[in-house]
Amino acid sequence: MFENEEEKLHDIRIQIEQQxxxxxxxxxAIHQGMERAKREQRLKQKNRKKGIWTxxxxxxxxxxxxxxxxxxxxxxxxxxxxxxxxxxVAMIQYDKGLTAAIENDYFIPLGISQTxxxxxxxxxxxxxxxxxIVVFHTFHSRDELGNFGDxxxxxxxxxxxxxxxxxxxxxxxxxxxxxxxxxxxxxEASNVGNKMARMNIKLTHQGDDKKFDFNWTLPSSMLQxxxxxxxxxxxxxxxxxTFEKAIIHPxxxxxxxxxxxxxxxxxxxxxxxHLVNEKGEEWSKIMNGLVSKKTSENKRSYxxxxxxxxxxxxxFIKFSKIQALPKNESDLVIxxxxxxxxxxxxxxxxxxxxxSRKGLELHLYEKNFNYGLFSEVIxxxxxxxxxxxxxxxxxxxxxxxxxxxxxxxxxxxxHLPLVFFPNYINGDVSIKLK
Amino acid sequence: xxxxxxxxxxxxxxxxxxxxxxxxxxxxxxxTALAFMKNEQDALEAxxxxxxxxxxxxxxxxxxxxxxxxxxxxMMNYCQDQLKKRNRFTNNELLEQEVxxxxxxxxxxTEALKTLSAKDQQLVYLKYFQGVKIKDIAILENIPEGTxxxxxxxxxxxxxxxxxxxGGVKHV
Numbered sequence: 001m002f003e004n005e006e007e008k009l010h011d012i013r014i015q016i017e018q019q020x021x022x023x024x025x026x027x028x029a030i031h032q033g034m035e036r037a038k039r040e041q042r043l044k045q046k047n048r049k050k051g052i053w054t055x056x057x058x059x060x061x062x063x064x065x066x067x068x069x070x071x072x073x074x075x076x077x078x079x080x081x082x083x084x085x086x087x088x089v090a091m092i093q094y095d096k097g098l099t100a101a102i103e104n105d106y107f108i109p110l111g112i113s114q115t116x117x118x119x120x121x122x123x124x125x126x127x128x129x130x131x132x133i134v135v136f137h138t139f140h141s142r143d144e145l146g147n148f149g150d151x152x153x154x155x156x157x158x159x160x161x162x163x164x165x166x167x168x169x170x171x172x173x174x175x176x177x178x179x180x181x182x183x184x185x186x187x188e189a190s191n192v193g194n195k196m197a198r199m200n201i202k203l204t205h206q207g208d209d210k211k212f213d214f215n216w217t218l219p220s221s222m223l224q225x226x227x228x229x230x231x232x233x234x235x236x237x238x239x240x241x242t243f244e245k246a247i248i249h250p251x252x253x254x255x256x257x258x259x260x261x262x263x264x265x266x267x268x269x270x271x272x273x274h275l276v277n278e279k280g281e282e283w284s285k286i287m288n289g290l291v292s293k294k295t296s297e298n299k300r301s302y303x304x305x306x307x308x309x310x311x312x313x314x315x316f317i318k319f320s321k322i323q324a325l326p327k328n329e330s331d332l333v334i335x336x337x338x339x340x341x342x343x344x345x346x347x348x349x350x351x352x353x354x355x356s357r358k359g360l361e362l363h364l365y366e367k368n369f370n371y372g373l374f375s376e377v378i379x380x381x382x383x384x385x386x387x388x389x390x391x392x393x394x395x396x397x398x399x400x401x402x403x404x405x406x407x408x409x410x411x412x413x414x415h416l417p418l419v420f421f422p423n424y425i426n427g428d429v430s431i432k433l434k
Numbered sequence: 435x436x437x438x439x440x441x442x443x444x445x446x447x448x449x450x451x452x453x454x455x456x457x458x459x460x461x462x463x464x465x466t467a468l469a470f471m472k473n474e475q476d477a478l479e480a481x482x483x484x485x486x487x488x489x490x491x492x493x494x495x496x497x498x499x500x501x502x503x504x505x506x507x508x509m510m511n512y513c514q515d516q517l518k519k520r521n522r523f524t525n526n527e528l529l530e531q532e533v534x535x536x537x538x539x540x541x542x543x544t545e546a547l548k549t550l551s552a553k554d555q556q557l558v559y560l561k562y563f564q565g566v567k568i569k570d571i572a573i574l575e576n577i578p579e580g581t582x583x584x585x586x587x588x589x590x591x592x593x594x595x596x597x598x599x600x601g602g603v604k605h606v
Contacts, residue, residue, distance in 0.1 A: 002591075026481060
């Protein structure tokens with residue numbers, strides 16, 4: 001019917017097909033396009049990773065971004081006698097345990113520096129106990145700091161198994177100085193007296209990869225944590241949990257809880273658990289850093305600000321609200337290939353926005369729920385997938401969650417055990433610690 | 435490893451497989467770019483841009499069997515956007531240079547194609563230049579085969595009209 005037109009179209013097709021192909025330039029174009037996309041992807045991932053890095057898979061971290069720090073005049077006065085300590089004190093204002101450690105001369109000044117091409121890193125000092133080490137450092141650049149690229153700070157203390165590390169990135173890329181601290185916890189409490197501490201920092205500064213290595217020896221004696229055997233069981237909405245013991249270390253207080261295996265619900269997070277003394281003074285959960293970790297199938301450790309130095313006469317553990325989910329709904333199950341949520345807590349609006357064998361993005365329609373939902377991804381073979389990064393950010397109507405795997409998932413189905421979720425059980429509980 | 439396996443791996447995010455897929459379709463993609471952009475330099479630039487876009491979006495490909503058409507579609511969209519942008523700036527001199535290099539009759543058709551909507555241009559391109567079957571176009575567009583046929587029919591009618599009216603070029 002339209003033979004004439006079709007013939008003409010065919011002629012054009014032949015003409016186009018007869019033209020030569022600039023093969024090597026074509027390959028060059030493909031290469032450049034791919035590199036550009038990869039570069040952009042790396043940048044994106046780095047931005048997402050800011051301020052958080054997890055090594056321990058079963059650990060739960062909570063990062064609160066502190067934008068302004070207020071120091072009470074009395075407190076500022078008390079520390080002004082120690083030169084150079086003000087800025088450090090300001091940084092840890094919101095952690096009563098760390099603050100008390102400094103007030104009690106538990107901070108060890110170091111002042112060692114290294115310079116690499118216009119960037120100087122100084123280790124100002126540290127606080128150490130048997131559970132971890134908090135290192136204070138200052139980055140000073142001749143020119144602007146920039147964003148440090150894929151910065152990585154690694155801490156290795158002789159005789160300990162590496163646990164979790166938390167460190168921050170410069171929030172003002174145009175500034176020349178960035179003062180911060182890194183918080184490292186050991187996998188298990190161990191005696192690190194006289195041991196060698198090694199800190200490696202890798203970063204990109206003004207287009208160059210730079211490495212810094214610091215070594216120093218830890219002091220011979222260290223304050224020991226105080227152990228309180230509790231063995232106190234409570235039942236909240238039918239869920240039995242036994243508070244086995246509490247250990248008050250200088251840097252953190254650890255509470256070990258055993259959850260009855262016959263419980264119908266998986267206990268996720270004690271929303272308002274805190275420690276309180278006889279005068280009503282409170283110590284809360286760690287705000288920046290490790291908040292809890294699974295120690296075995298039904299056991300978890302929770303971490304609180306330390307009151308090691310305050311030595312309260314009486315101490316109680318209190319809570320009223322617990323995040324919990326029915327055990328058969330406490331794993332999010334996702335098919336990465338078909339982009340479907342196979343299992344999720346009933347009655348909640350959870351939407352899978354994107355997924356591939358390399359990661360996924362979720363929206364949870366719940367206002368004011370500022371927690372990351374998961375910290376671990378397990379494939380269908382039961383193997384834990386190494387995570388390159390995971391993050392969350394609150395939006396107006398929902399919270400955004402994403403996770404990127406280091407390698408591709410071998411199976412389309414993955415399980416994500418939920419560690420935080422806005423489903424609650426309630427009951428007023430008070431347990432005497434001492 | 436089969437072709438489809440490679441495509442699946444590419445969709446899953448494997449860099450090496452992605453490169454293989456691009457290598458496999460580079461000729462078709464380049465010729466598509468050439469058909470729209472009309473010169474090597476622009477076509478190469480389009481190739482780079484399309485590699486970049488494909489790499490970012492490949493995870494969203496649902497049907498591995500249609501990888502090639504998916505790529506060609508991104509290429510066409512890009513080229514049409516570029517041409518639209520460029521039209522605002524092109525001066526007549528450039529247009530005349532193009533005229534010299536093309537044969538007159540084909541130029542008429544090319545000009546006639548330009549009068550079609552972007553969507554119709556893509557349809558013509560897929561059907562007549564890439565030889566994609568009507569059945570596959572229907573699946574891709576998620577419309578019945580009959581609709582594809584009637585759209586093509588309308589397009590052909592338009593093209594014929596263009597030729598029967600005198601001097602198609604003037605109408606552009």
